[in-house]
Amino acid sequence: MLKLHYNLEKVSMGLVAAIIVAASIGGIVEIAPLFTIDKTVEIPEDLRSYTPLELAGREIYIREGCYACHSQMVRSLADELDRYGPYSLAAESAYDHPMLWGSKRTGPDLARLGGKYSDEWHVAHLIDPRSVVPASIMPSYPWLTRTLDTDLLSDALATLARLGVPYDEDMIAAAEADALAQSHPDSDAVDGFLERYGERPATRVFDGDPSRLTEIDALVAYLQSLGTLTDAPYRTLAEDIQ
Amino acid sequence: MTETLSISERRIGVVLSVLLALTGLVMAAAARHGVMSTHGFMALGLGIGLAFLLAGALHDPEPPTDRLRRYYDAPTRFGIVMTLIWAIIGMGIGVWVAALLYWPEATPPWPATSFGRLRPVHTTGIIFGFGGNALVATSFHVLQRTSRARLADSVSPWVVLIGYNLFCAWAVTGYLMGSTQSKEYAEAEWYADLWLVVIWVTYFALYIRTLARRNEPHIYVANWYYLAFILVVAMLHIVNNLALPVRWTAAESFPVWSGVQDAMVQWWYGHNAVAFFLTAGFLGMLYYFLPVRSGRPIWSYRLSIVSFWGITFFYIWVGSHHLHYTALPYWAQTLGMTFSVMLLVPSWASAGNAIATLNGAWHKVRDDATLRFMFVAAVFYGLSTFEGSFLAIRPVNSLSHYTDWTVGHVHSGTLGWVAMIVFGAIYTLVPQLNGKTEMASLRAVEWHFWLAVTGTLVYVVSMWNAGITQGLMWRAYDENGALSYSFVQSVEAMAPYYLLRTIGGGLFLTGAAICAWNCRATMRGAAGHAADRPLAVQPAE
Numbered sequence: 147m148l149k150l151h152y153n154l155e156k157v158s159m160g161l162v163a164a165i166i167v168a169a170s171i172g173g174i175v176e177i178a179p180l181f182t183i184d185k186t187v188e189i190p191e192d193l194r195s196y197t198p199l200e201l202a203g204r205e206i207y208i209r210e211g212c213y214a215c216h217s218q219m220v221r222s223l224a225d226e227l228d229r230y231g232p233y234s235l236a237a238e239s240a241y242d243h244p245m246l247w248g249s250k251r252t253g254p255d256l257a258r259l260g261g262k263y264s265d266e267w268h269v270a271h272l273i274d275p276r277s278v279v280p281a282s283i284m285p286s287y288p289w290l291t292r293t294l295d296t297d298l299l300s301d302a303l304a305t306l307a308r309l310g311v312p313y314d315e316d317m318i319a320a321a322e323a324d325a326l327a328q329s330h331p332d333s334d335a336v337d338g339f340l341e342r343y344g345e346r347p348a349t350r351v352f353d354g355d356p357s358r359l360t361e362i363d364a365l366v367a368y369l370q371s372l373g374t375l376t377d378a379p380y381r382t383l384a385e386d387i388q
Numbered sequence: 389m390t391e392t393l394s395i396s397e398r399r400i401g402v403v404l405s406v407l408l409a410l411t412g413l414v415m416a417a418a419a420r421h422g423v424m425s426t427h428g429f430m431a432l433g434l435g436i437g438l439a440f441l442l443a444g445a446l447h448d449p450e451p452p453t454d455r456l457r458r459y460y461d462a463p464t465r466f467g468i469v470m471t472l473i474w475a476i477i478g479m480g481i482g483v484w485v486a487a488l489l490y491w492p493e494a495t496p497p498w499p500a501t502s503f504g505r506l507r508p509v510h511t512t513g514i515i516f517g518f519g520g521n522a523l524v525a526t527s528f529h530v531l532q533r534t535s536r537a538r539l540a541d542s543v544s545p546w547v548v549l550i551g552y553n554l555f556c557a558w559a560v561t562g563y564l565m566g567s568t569q570s571k572e573y574a575e576a577e578w579y580a581d582l583w584l585v586v587i588w589v590t591y592f593a594l595y596i597r598t599l600a601r602r603n604e605p606h607i608y609v610a611n612w613y614y615l616a617f618i619l620v621v622a623m624l625h626i627v628n629n630l631a632l633p634v635r636w637t638a639a640e641s642f643p644v645w646s647g648v649q650d651a652m653v654q655w656w657y658g659h660n661a662v663a664f665f666l667t668a669g670f671l672g673m674l675y676y677f678l679p680v681r682s683g684r685p686i687w688s689y690r691l692s693i694v695s696f697w698g699i700t701f702f703y704i705w706v707g708s709h710h711l712h713y714t715a716l717p718y719w720a721q722t723l724g725m726t727f728s729v730m731l732l733v734p735s736w737a738s739a740g741n742a743i744a745t746l747n748g749a750w751h752k753v754r755d756d757a758t759l760r761f762m763f764v765a766a767v768f769y770g771l772s773t774f775e776g777s778f779l780a781i782r783p784v785n786s787l788s789h790y791t792d793w794t795v796g797h798v799h800s801g802t803l804g805w806v807a808m809i810v811f812g813a814i815y816t817l818v819p820q821l822n823g824k825t826e827m828a829s830l831r832a833v834e835w836h837f838w839l840a841v842t843g844t845l846v847y848v849v850s851m852w853n854a855g856i857t858q859g860l861m862w863r864a865y866d867e868n869g870a871l872s873y874s875f876v877q878s879v880e881a882m883a884p885y886y887l888l889r890t891i892g893g894g895l896f897l898t899g900a901a902i903c904a905w906n907c908r909a910t911m912r913g914a915a916g917h918a919a920d921r922p923l924a925v926q927p928a929e
Contacts, residue, residue: 155606155607155612156605156606158607158615161615162596162615162619165616165619166619166623168700168701169616169619169620169623169664169700169701169703169704171701172701172704172706173627173656173704175705175723176652176656176705176720176724177653177656179720180648180717181649187647205640208568209505209568210499210502210504210505210566211502211503211504211505211507211508211570212504214503214508215503215504219714221713221714221786221789222713223713223786223863224863225863225865225871228871233713234714235715236648236715236716237647238647239647239650239651239715240646240647240648241647242646242647243642243643243650244646245646245647245650245654246570247651247711247714249710249790249794250791251790251791251858252489253875253879254875255790275492276493281876281877281879282492282876283489283490283879283882285492285495285502285503285504286495286497287502288497289497289498298634298638298640301634301635302634302640302642305632305633305634305642306642308632309632309642309644309646310646311646
């Protein structure tokens with residue numbers, strides 16, 4: 147072996163090839179089986195994709211780096227089930243490009259956040275966290291009251307559709323209108339929105355101000371959707387308990 | 389820079405600078421507004437600046453004809469300056485965001501200065517800005533010395549260094565403006581990622597071409613590590629960053645991976661960025677500078693073979709230990725844990741080999757702060773690899789994951805190991821490359837050493853306490869079977885540790901600032917070139 151290496155280290159491209167081989171095996175073994183994900187992870191029938199407004203909110207969540215302090219992955223540990231809710235399933239994030247499982251909980255996990263607090267609470271908390279949680283160390287996000295830029299939304303849906311997220315052509319074409327409609331439940335456009343996305347996504351004025359579509363509308367819509375895209379984790383947990 | 393290039397090389401440089409400026413112009417014009425347009429203008433400005441610099445020097449005299457019989461050290465000197473600039477930026481931002489966790493009201497009301505946007509500026513600034521520049525700069529030095537050959541050409545080292553720093557600048561300014569992929573340690577958007585691929589291919593080609601000209605039959609161990617760093621980082625970077633841009637004219641994209649696949653790819657990348665960026669490359673540094681500074685040959689050649697191939701083979705499996713108890717398949721978690729534990733063998737073989745090399749030179753460790761930096765680096769390398777294997781064990785991970793223990797672990801590696809070996813290398817190189825025998829102030833080196841060690845210990849110990857406290861509070865139940873603490877109570881419990889951590893980071897930053905000042909003082913009084921030369925006389929042009 148030593149003799150072999152003694153010779154290998156005289157040939158630069160031999161060393162290059164050996165490094166590539168040695169460093170490829172582990173990745174191939176662990177990652178390649180996940181390419182059969184369609185067969186191994188069953189996508190629940192009730193799993194819905196994000197609405198355009200929620201998707202825009204998700205982009206704001208990413209832009210502001212929320213994932214650096216908040217995970218979205220409840221581990222299968224007793225205290226996490228008690229604190230947050232049913233443990234996360236792979237299927238839940240099947241349409242998440244990228245996943246936002248996170249790696250650090252400077253703040254709490256958000257995987258089961260949807261419906262836990264009112265819209266008003268979220269708006270107040272984002273503008274000034276210490277107004278509702280005095281000991282919070284979260285930064286304030288006062289600039290989120292600015293108007294939401296929906297320019298990229300149609301292209302964003304189209305791109306995700308190419309990656310396998312079930313957005314059809316109507317959804318892509320109406321993305322901007324649907325973002326507006328979801329936060330204006332009294333407008334005429336909401337019928338089209340309900341036709342495309344069904345009754346499940348919340349349609350309401352998220353920031354309490356119907357005159358404008360703001361970034362905080364989108365972000366709150368996204369936060370309220372967390373953990374509500376499918377009931378599968380609740381069903382799985384119920385089966386586990388039985 | 390220009391005085392070390394021949395007139396024909398300066399012409400090539402002008403052409404490349406104009407190409408860069410045109411690329412920037414096209415980006416700015418196509419995007420019209422937003423982050424990509426700003427980045428286009430940055431490239432345009434840099435290209436024009438470089439074109440003027442080089443074109444203005446076209447009529448300057450040719451460099452001395454004997455230059456090809458010397459090592460080419462100007463890029464290394466530039467790389468060290470960039471390393472120090474990024475150290476101050478990255479560590480400065482680090483201390484600031486640490487302070488914000490203790491004092492969140494201090495956050496200014498602008499989006500660009502929010503914690504979430506500054507945090508990747510800190511990680512990218514340190515890993516890629518500080519660490520990356522140090523790796524490229526020292527790799528040029530080590531490659532030439534251990535091959536006894538001058539770099540294969542004089543233009544591509546500049547392309548690599550300037551292009552690489554443009555990538556870093558694009559990345560961090562992008563985060564400030566809200567452009568990020570959100571993938572940890574790979575936050576830069578798609579066009580910056582493509583740009584880095586071009587730079588990296590140039591770097592690899594330069595490395596291999598120089599190795600091909602070597603006048604030593606054997607390739608020295610340090611180069612194996614630098615090669616592994618270059619090759620595997622390329623592989624990781626490309627696979628993890630595969631993404632579809634939302635529009636060719638916007639800095640927004642979606643990764644091709646989703647959900648559990650994306651998580652596995654991300655942490656395969658994330659942990660191996662630690663392995664091949666923050667470990668392999670710096671082991672290359674250790675294997676060269678420690679023997680040189682201590683005047684002792686590496687203790688065991690065989691052990692270095694075992695540890696090199698062990699690290700290269702084992703590390704790539706361990707990323708899944710970031711996903712214990714998550715929705716990742718159980719078998720993949722188990723593989724990650726198993727290989728993480730096995731990884732301790734080659735890691736300690738490296739650390740042990742380094743420390744055993746110092747046998748017979750312990751009096752130098754006592755007297756020479758530069759060598760002491762390298763010794764402490766080897767010790768922290770051993771400590772943090774042990775801690776890493778320990779934290780990867782599933783039940784331990786159930787306590788430590790998501791807490792500040794992970795942050796403490798990372799910083800015991802980055803402050804204690806990576807930064808210490810970089811400072812050791814810098815204090816060896818800066819006098820040598822400037823024709824001096826020692827740094828301008830040896831007392832300053834001594835001060836830096838103790839500030840760095842104290843800062844690291846304060847930081848790491850406070851984060852250990854913070855993390856274990858958090859982990860225990862989250863899982864504590866009272867006698868009625870209810871959770872004992874709300875989440876926000878665990879946040880309140882962190883305050884003293886976050887304050888201590890800020891102080892530890894501040895001490896470390898102070899040391900780095902002293903280092904930058906000392907290097908500047910040493911470089912200002914430059915008395916010439918490095919005295920050593922390649923063995924073989926190369927033909928003059």
